[in-house]
């Protein structure tokens with residue numbers, strides 16, 4: 001598991017942003033749940049799939065309001081798009 005991925009999950013859990021921990025999931029299960037989710041390129045938090053996700057990977061960020069074409073968390077890590 002990439003360190004960055006693990007650190008992000010740890011951080012999100014600590015900051016209380018992420019409710020999966022309270023659902024009794026293991027870190028691996030959480031990673032798998034995260035992998036297909038869109039990530040906001042502006043603030044690097046998880047975004048929501050929006051209208052147009054299927055065709056153009058359109059997502060909206062609930063944190064900063066960013067809206068547009070993005071990649072999944074999995075691709076974000078693999079392609080080293082993180083800052």
Ligand SMILES: [Zn+2]
Nearest residue numbers: 040043061064
């Ligand atoms: Zn954002």
